[in-house]
Amino acid sequence: MNVTEEKIKQVAIEIFSKKGFAATKTRDIASAANVNISTLHYYYRNKDTIYKVVADEVFHQFNQMVETINTSDLTFKERIRQFVFEFTDLCIKNPHFPSFLVFESQRNPEKIFDKVDFKAMDNTIERELNELIAKKIIRPISYPDYALNISGLVCFPFINKHMLQRNNGLTNADFNDLVENRKELVADMIIDYLYLKEKG
Template sequence: MSAKAKDENTEAHILNAAKDIFQTKGMDGARMQEIADKAGINKAMLHYYYRSKQLLFEAVFKNAFSLLAPQLNAILNDDSSIEEKVKNFTSNYISFIIKHPYLPNFIIQELNRNQDFILKLRENKSFPNIEKFKKQVHEEIENGTLKPISAEQLFINILALNIFPFVAKPLIMAFTNVDDKAFKQLIEQRKTEVANFIIHSIKNT
């Protein structure tokens, strides 16, 4: 194995180990030594690749976001109707976040700590673009398919209804008096519940 391939292999092991630790223990609970142990390397080697836990967390996030962003961007820019876009966006987003539950809280944490963080995200060439979505909303309002609504407000509603349950998981579990298993069932149900709620609120019958 070449030195470059070995480097990439080691880095992949680190990112996979870090993702597992961050998902189970969160940013604050994760320890660099624990990540190093799980990756099968010593702590000095881990620091060689990532000088701090924050940098490692950002690398894990960017890696996951680079998988999610193209999916969402493709949905927003395909030729399907707004109704289908709402369904597909919701289903894809929730399915992805179930596998990467640390993402919403990390985004909010980073935006609160560093508002320039969004500029880093926008550097990704697949960062979701909603211009076609906005144009379609306007067209479907014009042809009577949708009730009058701001495309920006609709997009915010879609984001909010999908993101909030993951960010507020402990609060929702307390209010609804459910355990972790029941909460996961609620989240699975939201793949259709959110889409139906939004569609029924905007569609002309």
């Protein structure tokens, strides 16, 4: 992929994240990428093509990350930490991904849910949670609460990035340091809340 093609793709995910698929025009993407419409259409035939390339690439990375973690020999506690760390890294690499996922899942759920098998992923984790609850290893918690806690703590700083930067005078490098340092904090918060302390 050459520089122009990559620039169009990166601009597209940012605009899709802000405006949604329906409201985004190919001219918006071309203008933001500083290319003319003919150049954009040379690389990407239409808006659907750009969207598919962007979504396929980002969700492929996400799916691969989740599958690798879920099929590892790590304990559930270790996989929590691994997920927090790797999901944060994925968001640092693709800072518009959280907004893209959240907003498009509301505006165009059919375009998102065929990219990720959320149901299979959710069922696997929910089953493990229930097994740990039954063994009194972790406190009772519903899967939706668990998912909201872990995804919210990782994703919200990226969704709220511009406000965080403006209110706290953070550069992009400062922001990346902030979310990098939060990885340990977020993992510890989730694990410390979930896991019951041994008596004695």
